[in-house]
Amino acid sequence: MFEGLSDKLSAVFDRLRQRGTLNEADVGEALREVRLALLEADVALPVVKSFIAAVRDRAIGAEVIRAVAPGQQVIKIVNDVLIEHLGGEGAVKLALNAPPPVAILMVGLQGSGKTTTSGKLALRLVKREKKRVLLASLDTQRPAAQLQLAQLGQSAQVPSLPIVAGETPTVIARRALEAGRREGFDIVILDTAGRLAIDEELMAEVQAIRAATNPAETLLVVDAMTGQDAVNTARAFNEALGITGIILTRMDGDARGGAALSMRAVTGAPIKLVGVGEKLDALEEFHPERVAGRILGLGDVVGLVERASETIEQEEAEKLAAKIAKGRFDLDDYAAQLRQINRMGSISGILGMLPGANKLMGKIDESKLDKTVFKRQGAIIASMTRIERRTPEILKASRKKRIAAGSGTTVQEVNRLLKQFDEMSGMIKRMNKLGQKGLMRHGIGALMPGRRPPF
């Protein structure tokens, strides 16, 4: 997410760490680097200036000079100010406490991802909050935009307002709320056409929609790749509509995402959600302290654990636990593990959440980093017979040759897979030997056979 900025700040602070004491000049030098890094990360200039001023105020003077480890102290100050500027600790929930149907108005520039996000938000509210949601597209500008939302609704299994050709956005909005009332929906998501903040006619139109629907949330959808213009857009939409929250999209890209800081600073509205992928469930809460942690290279372990616990299916996990308890772990289970890793998202996304991993990531060509190895391993296992999967010991040369041919791989790859499987099942056997209590006493380290486990 914010790897680039992490690298920059790590470089600055590595130098700081090597020095015993800090003076004003040191802080000044560090802050110049921070300023540059923030600008390269597309944080808007006025926001950079206020951020730097806030850090300088706290860094120069007693706090730092008396500190035991001045470098660490500066890191902490930058981190604290970053969290404050991003909105303080913890995720901010959507405010949905209003008499139903609660209207949510989605606004933003063209191509920021409003329609996709509307679909994701609907799915999220249905799945997590058990709400009855109606989707309605007021986008009469872009060709097929209404159809797009209807199709997204279909894939999310969320009803959408029937399209009536020729209606104006305000008329559609009224009809949507009327349908919401009549048919007992909790929430009506109103997706609007993309518009430029300087387009007075279209801004007046969305103001009229707002007045007609009195939304509980007016969410500004912003591309994480946005540059300096983030401040202009945020200010104009906020002045015209009173933004209640921001959704940052395409956070799965490699943009440094400085727009997050800019938007928050200009509107004062919290960033409530972030889009992290093209799939409909790729919408997550925004945690300022985690993002700040990533900026500073501290990693986002909490986010990783959360994502893992959500994607690993309970049922599969229980089945696996039962098998492990019995000391049986076969290639079918291994394949299930591969599928779960696939579900967790891109490797770079997972790596990015690990502390210190951003340094490693710099050395890996991200565009070439992929999960094809897992896919290939899945294919190898799929080319085995059921008996082979249950008792991999019977796999000898001719069976391996057949499997390699069947899966479009090589015997070497089949061997590599079997070796990894061996290591993993060895680990599981040791785990069983230790038992739950032993595991608690000796920690995970007791499982390691001296070699790195496959995952």
Next chain:
Amino acid sequence: MALGFISRLKEGLARSTQKLTSGLAGVLTRRKLDDEALAELEDLLITADLGPAAARRVIAAFRRTRFGREVSEAEVKESLAQEIAAILAPVARPLTPDPAHKPHVVLVVGVNGTGKTTTIGKLALAWREAGLSPMLVAGDTFRAAAVEQLQIWGERVGAPVITGPANTDAAGLAFDGLARARAEGADVLLIDTAGRLHNKSALMEELRKIIRVLRKQDATAPHSVLLVLDATTGQNAIEQVRVFKEMVDVTGLIVTKLDGSARGGVVVALAETFALPVHAVGVGEQAGDLRPFAASAFAAGLVGLERA
């Protein structure tokens, strides 16, 4: 054409430049160009998305010739625009389909939401008006209703649109499109693709597959690979261009949404870094809102210079 174009581009850029203009006026009306003034100028370029490095380079060049002089606002703007126009001039190259190719195959790529489909509609119209027969391939088989969106553009501009069922293989569709374009003697084949983030390797690999498959019919295809960039994008545009260029050999850029408040200053950094041609700019949602990219007009717009 040239006169009309400049006034139309100015119209599109006028609003974008208002803030920079008033900023410059405030900073530099008859004032000595000292360190402080230059630092403020550098800041103004940064707010136009030039990026800190490119802004520093432009100002450094400016400092050599102008430092310490008493300058008026108009002088500063004029010379700053010249400085930037000189960087942009080599990349201002329009895209003209090569009649030697039947059809000239244009693959249109970019990250999500930059305006690929809209740009294809606009290009198709421009080429139809130039007397060519364009054909479109609805290669975004992933995003909901992307096919329908292109079909509507096809109807608007009078160009046939090749489509397949949802989630079809885009490469196969492109192959069929090229076969049909050859059979029917189309002059240009515009292939739309799904938006993809450049750091998703599997999706980038899909684009390469489209190219491989096209080459089975025409070893020289695609003749143009256009990367569509959103002017509101900040410094990440550099990474976008780098990766797309490396993966699919981008031949030129189109910068969209220049009618907004974003100034697209990253184009200056892109010109310095990659020297890829910038063929056109998008300045609105209508079919006619595509303009050739002109260095001096763009630079003048960037610094808020009014030219008679």
